[in-house]
Amino acid sequence: MSETPTSGATAAFAPLIFGVLQFQVYTTAVRLGVPDAVAGTPRSAAELAADLEADEANLHRLLRALVALGVLRYADEGRRFALTEAGRDLCEDAANGSRDLVAFFGEPLMWNTFGGLERSVRDGGPAFTGVTGEAFFDYFASDPGFARSYHHGMRWGTAMMAPLLGAAYDWSGLARIIDVGGGDGGVLTSLLAAHPQAHGVVYDSAEAVRGVAEHARQAGIADRCTAEAGDFMAKVPAGGDGYLLKNVLHEWDDAACVRLLRNCREAMADGGRVLIVATLLPEPGAAGDPSAFTYAALSDIQLMLASNGERTLAEYTRLCAEAGMRITGVSKIPYLPNDNVIEATAA
Numbered sequence: 001m002s003e004t005p006t007s008g009a010t011a012a013f014a015p016l017i018f019g020v021l022q023f024q025v026y027t028t029a030v031r032l033g034v035p036d037a038v039a040g041t042p043r044s045a046a047e048l049a050a051d052l053e054a055d056e057a058n059l060h061r062l063l064r065a066l067v068a069l070g071v072l073r074y075a076d077e078g079r080r081f082a083l084t085e086a087g088r089d090l091c092e093d094a095a096n097g098s099r100d101l102v103a104f105f106g107e108p109l110m111w112n113t114f115g116g117l118e119r120s121v122r123d124g125g126p127a128f129t130g131v132t133g134e135a136f137f138d139y140f141a142s143d144p145g146f147a148r149s150y151h152h153g154m155r156w157g158t159a160m161m162a163p164l165l166g167a168a169y170d171w172s173g174l175a176r177i178i179d180v181g182g183g184d185g186g187v188l189t190s191l192l193a194a195h196p197q198a199h200g201v202v203y204d205s206a207e208a209v210r211g212v213a214e215h216a217r218q219a220g221i222a223d224r225c226t227a228e229a230g231d232f233m234a235k236v237p238a239g240g241d242g243y244l245l246k247n248v249l250h251e252w253d254d255a256a257c258v259r260l261l262r263n264c265r266e267a268m269a270d271g272g273r274v275l276i277v278a279t280l281l282p283e284p285g286a287a288g289d290p291s292a293f294t295y296a297a298l299s300d301i302q303l304m305l306a307s308n309g310e311r312t313l314a315e316y317t318r319l320c321a322e323a324g325m326r327i328t329g330v331s332k333i334p335y336l337p338n339d340n341v342i343e344a345t346a347a
């Protein structure tokens with residue numbers, strides 16, 4: 001039998017190459033508002049083009065691709081488009097939906113940043129800084145829309161992880177938790193709701209903490225949760241017995257991490273602890289789940305382009321030691337094979 005003209009390798013790599021376009025189709029649909037526009041009733045391309053202020057012919061082609069990808073389905077013998085069950089995840093009101101994260105990664109600036117991988121690998125440093133001339137978080141002040149999109153995008157992972165943190169670590173011994181770089185308070189409010197003995201402070205930029213009061217009110221813990229705006233590289237609120245650093249250190253280089261860990265150590269009450277929630281890269285050659293490894297390695301690439309990167313446990317151990325701390329425990333977060341709560345106390 002003759003060889004097929006398509007080699008196995010080509011067949012394997014085709015989905016990968018088109019994956020880049022697949023994501024653009026998803027994010028463009030979200031950014032235009034397609035899933036929400038068809039959530040109630042099936043709509044035609046002409047109706048959607050008028051509502052979403054889009055070019056009808058090209059929107060029609062996008063809608064067809066969304067059918068191919070299982071976000072939409074044909075209705076009314078192909079004259080209209082309806083949302084599939086899977087597509088509901090991309091709607092604004094989907095519980096724990098990924099819409100905001102898909103929208104953030106589709107920001108033209110993020111897309112330019114991803115396109116800078118070759119430059120990052122050749123020249124070092126984050127591509128984001130090559131594109132904007134500024135470090136990732138410094139840039140936020142000049143582009144509030146981008147900053148908002150980032151903070152909204154971060155909510156997805158946070159909402160998913162917040163309830164799992166309770167199972168990963170025993171928070172019952174903590175009376176005052178400072179969530180350093182705590183965003184809009186999604187994590188801390190969830191922890192405080194489950195631990196009535198504890199009070200807490202969400203510490204982040206003024207823009208980020210704007211949503212804390214509403215989160216606290218919704219969680220019924222407004223009397224136990226406050227927000228404070230500030231620069232964690234300068235100082236963190238004093239007197240806590242637990243300093244949570246969830247998905248924060250991976251945004252910073254080693255020197256900045258040591259400064260931040262030191263700020264926490266100096267601010268903490270006697271016997272206090274720092275709780276680092278982080279994705280851990282496996283040590284080279286360690287056995288493990290290949291898909292978890294892929295996730296951690298790609299998360300690292302994304303961070304490398306924007307700001308810094310993921311680390312191994314050995315690297316976190318060294319950073320803690322440089323900040324005058326030692327790691328006293330590592331607990332895996334259930335269902336998330338790479339994610340851990342790393343406990344550190346003053347050495």
Ligand SMILES: C[S@@+](CC[C@H](N)C(=O)[O-])C[C@H]1O[C@@H](n2cnc3c(N)ncnc32)[C@H](O)[C@@H]1O
Pocket residue numbers: 137154155158180181182183184187203204205208230231232233245246247248251
């Ligand atoms: C990756 S997000 C993590 C947010 C939150 N901990 C979570 O896991 O959802 C990093 C956070 O650090 C905050 N941040 C960055 N630089 C900061 C600084 N110098 N001072 C205070 N917060 C800062 C950002 O605003 C952002 O909310």
